Amino acid sequence: MQLVSNPGKQNKKIRQEILTTIKKVIDSGWYILGSEVEQFEKEFAKYCQTKYCIGVGNGTDAITLALLALDIGRGDEVICPSFTATFTALGISATGARPVFADIDEKTYTIDPKDIEKRITEKTKAIIPVHLYGHPADMDPILKIAKQHKLVVIEDACQSHGARYKGKRVGSLGDAACFSFYPTKNLGALGDGGAVITNNKKIADKIKMLRNGGQKNRYEHVLLGRNSRLDELQAAILSVKLKYLDEWNKKRIKIAQKYLELIKSPTIKLPKVQPWAQPVWHLFVIQTNNRDKLMTALAKKNIMTQIHYLIPAHLQPIYRPPAIKLPTTEEIVTKIISLPIYPELIKSQQEKIIAAINKKPLDINLSTDK
Numbered sequence: 481m482q483l484v485s486n487p488g489k490q491n492k493k494i495r496q497e498i499l500t501t502i503k504k505v506i507d508s509g510w511y512i513l514g515s516e517v518e519q520f521e522k523e524f525a526k527y528c529q530t531k532y533c534i535g536v537g538n539g540t541d542a543i544t545l546a547l548l549a550l551d552i553g554r555g556d557e558v559i560c561p562s563f564t565a566t567f568t569a570l571g572i573s574a575t576g577a578r579p580v581f582a583d584i585d586e587k588t589y590t591i592d593p594k595d596i597e598k599r600i601t602e603k604t605k606a607i608i609p610v611h612l613y614g615h616p617a618d619m620d621p622i623l624k625i626a627k628q629h630k631l632v633v634i635e636d637a638c639q640s641h642g643a644r645y646k647g648k649r650v651g652s653l654g655d656a657a658c659f660s661f662y663p664t665k666n667l668g669a670l671g672d673g674g675a676v677i678t679n680n681k682k683i684a685d686k687i688k689m690l691r692n693g694g695q696k697n698r699y700e701h702v703l704l705g706r707n708s709r710l711d712e713l714q715a716a717i718l719s720v721k722l723k724y725l726d727e728w729n730k731k732r733i734k735i736a737q738k739y740l741e742l743i744k745s746p747t748i749k750l751p752k753v754q755p756w757a758q759p760v761w762h763l764f765v766i767q768t769n770n771r772d773k774l775m776t777a778l779a780k781k782n783i784m785t786q787i788h789y790l791i792p793a794h795l796q797p798i799y800r801p802p803a804i805k806l807p808t809t810e811e812i813v814t815k816i817i818s819l820p821i822y823p824e825l826i827k828s829q830q831e832k833i834i835a836a837i838n839k840k841p842l843d844i845n846l847s848t849d850k
């Protein structure tokens with residue numbers, strides 16, 4: 481059996497609950513923007529400690545719609561890290577605004593507040609920090625810079641459902657925040673899904689219109705909107721899964737703690753949790769100079785690792801030129817490896833992974849799930 485994140489395993493555990501929910505939605509005859517979406521929006525806003533949640537088609541659209549709701553678009557600049565899923569930048573580009581890439585802090589892999597300041601121009605309208613790998617960005621200095629320069633802050637929390645910054649849920653700190661419910665996320669749908677959360681009623685009301693063709697009333701289009709709605713089926717499934725999110729996050733935290741305690745290799749750099757962070761470990765990313773060798777050695781033992789992300793946004797063909805140098809990002813992308821981390825990873829499997837990394841004798845049979 482390959483050790484790799486597989487949302488099917490998680491869904492199998494709550495299969496009956498999911499099936500009951502799917503049947504309920506089928507029988508309701510109502511599939512778009514109904515009571516299931518409303519219910520999930522209420523529950524997820526409460527979970528994130530914000531007033532409003534608006535379900536949308538995916539995390540990329542969540543970023544686009546949040547920016548559009550704040551009147552950001554063509555001619556504007558939005559600062560975001562290059563070291564992220566390039567979808568963060570695509571969400572910006574879809575508005576017509578230009579993503580301006582900043583470097584990251586090597587300790588957190590998240591946007592470096594000092595580098596943000598260097599990139600502010602008269603065209604800058606917003607900052608999008610990304611809570612990458614489940615670890616929050618350092619929000620206080622970011623919010624301070626934003627206040628000084630009158631910029632809005634939209635959190636990209638697509639990888640951090642449930643994480644906290646200084647005790648507060650990520651997503652509740654900026655003007656708005658965006659989530660993805662891609663199946664492998666800490667909270668994942670059985671397809672695409674996303675949400676924007678905010679405490680600002682005006683933003684929430686505008687996104688509600690924008691996601692639904694810009695309609696104020698049925699067939700009355702007052703904004704240049706999109707079709708980007710979370711559907712009833714995914715919303716109902718997400719409501720089922722939200723009940724388990726804390727439990728699943730706890731399992732991820734336990735797995736991460738074990739990696740941090742037991743990986744002992746002089747050639748490997750482990751992630752460091754900052755004192756102000758309560759991460760939820762969407763990914764567990766280590767650094768090594770021998771990436772290819774280690775990945776191959778682990779793959780031979782059916783331990784599947786990945787690279788998040790091989791090409792940073794500023795070096796993607798779509799964003800070149802203009803070329804800029806982001807030294808920390810460019811160095812780190814050559815060294816990172818994501819180790820398996822998901823709630824269903826059992827003790828013996830993790831011990832096998834740790835042993836393989838530490839190059840201890842391997843005596844645990846991976847093919848068993850016990």
Ligand SMILES: Cc1ncc(COP(=O)(O)O)c(C=O)c1O
Nearest residue numbers: 538539540565567568638660662
């Ligand atoms: C940090 C980050 N931002 C944005 C996105 C885009 O989300 P989606 O795939 O739901 O459009 C993702 C997911 O891939 C992500 O990880």
